[in-house]
Amino acid sequence: MTPDSIKKLVALLSQLPSLGPRQATRVAFHIAGMPTSEVTELARVINETARLKRCTQCFRIDELTTGRCTICANPRRDQASIIIVEKETDVLTLEKTKAIKGRYLVLGDLPKDGVLTTQQRTRLAALKKSIADLPGGIASEIIIGFSPTTYGDLNAEIVAGQIKGITQKISRLGRGIPTGGEIEFADEQTLDAAIKNRN
């Protein structure tokens, strides 16, 4: 009864974050009901994102220049100061404050059981290497920029253990953000205060 093309679209959409099978089905039928020109435009824009790549240094997705993103490749950014965040969207939120003078490391969705994934260990290893390559071979500060949730706190301790010895200072962002709150949903003023009051 359901056309094959809808079934295929639902299967693909169901893999997206926060889209369950029912929502995916609704979206699929919505797309199928859109004017052809809009469907074509949607497909074209999605296709365009395929040329974006993951930065080899901070692992966020961006238009890359020589393997690095626009933030990492910016000579005005302090390469010795790093803020470790969970998600790409956290970078966007923090960038709005203009208070981050250094660079980022995007770790990816934090594990709930406190065991870092292989991908996360690889990213932390890349961070260590990039710090070892700095003049002096040590970071001035690494800020752990996880949301102050239960698993954010748990993972902050684990990550702090991993980065000991590669930085002069480890600090934690989040004072000021309500406990249990997510960076993504904090307003700019709160975040700005959380960055300035890090400890």
Ligand SMILES: [Zn+2]
């Ligand atoms: Zn980057």
